[in-house]
Amino acid sequence: MAALRRIMRAVDLHSRRLVEGCGLTGPQLATLREACLMGPRPASALARAVHLSGPTMTGILSRLERRGLVRRIRGDADRRTVLVHVTPLGLETLARAPSQLQDRFRQALTTLPEWERLAMLSNLQRIASLMDAEDLDAAPLLMSEHDVLAADEPDADRPDEASPSLPRSRSG
Amino acid sequence: MAALRRIMRAVDLHSRRLVEGCGLTGPQLATLREACLMGPRPASALARAVHLSGPTMTGILSRLERRGLVRRIRGDADRRTVLVHVTPLGLETLARAPSQLQDRFRQALTTLPEWERLAMLSNLQRIASLMDAEDLDAAPLLMSEHDVLAADEPDADRPDEASPSLPRSRSG
DNA sequence: CAATTTTGGTTTGCATGCTAATCATTTCTC
């Protein structure tokens, strides 16, 4: 747990340094990147894609919009949804933005042998799945490592293929 | 990186559930636990021990103090330092507090074979060291896994054995 | 011993990030 907190703090610091480079924090960058992947998408889809809650996404989008990187336009069909449009400035900023990884850390990673990097990634994803699965049944715990890797993004950001009749997991 | 963010979020959620149990968040619990380990210690030592920055520790201590779990008493020798005393109520709360790990996640861990748990831990600590080391030279990157594990807590929470003439690494 | 620097804590300002509550709109039910 201590190691996890150290990592969290380090990631946070990375994010902050990122700001000095391109004016974007980690979550903002991730959101912006995700937003311009498959055209305008509702905010909730973005939230699922980057594993954030609705209100958090609202805040991030507000900051992105204040800087003119995205625009929120209410959907035509569903007037509730807010489609996130990436502005040209947003695209440009995204192009200029460095990788999400600090150069130093990136360099450190490249010095490691490939198998070790893969092992790390596998381990992180496994832990992530393990911790994500706390709400669900114990079933995923029986999955093999290979399955865990495959189940990284279950059905997160599909805008139209999302099952329409599943109950929402919002408040119970 | 996505996996890391997922883990961070999951840890955060754990922390929030923890509140419902004993009224303490993860960082608060870690701080309180660390505070009652070796008697009253200055806030800065606690901050180093739990890998947090000074201002953050100030906020956490303020909340802990507001709930009567700790008391801040200025040191006699060095009037700048703030010694953190754990109150009886704090001790009691700490005793009632569950482990930092959510039961579900804990159970999931116990179902894993020991070697896998150890591998995970090793991996996490290695990553933490890697990311922590970004400020320093590239030297730590050459350390073996064994060294990384040994260097988990370099000199974090030693109250009196801390080298007195080392330059501070605050802003430069 | 006075002036400077260093050091320990706090305050300020900002960005995440959550849950609970709220609003608007859509969909479902009768």
Next chain:
DNA sequence: GAGAAATGATTAGCATGCAAACCAAAATTG
């Protein structure tokens, strides 16, 4: 089609978490 339930987004309120600025006390320097 009117009322109820569900859904998408936002708001309110709180807890981290940081850096920069700031204050007070100690150590250093002259």
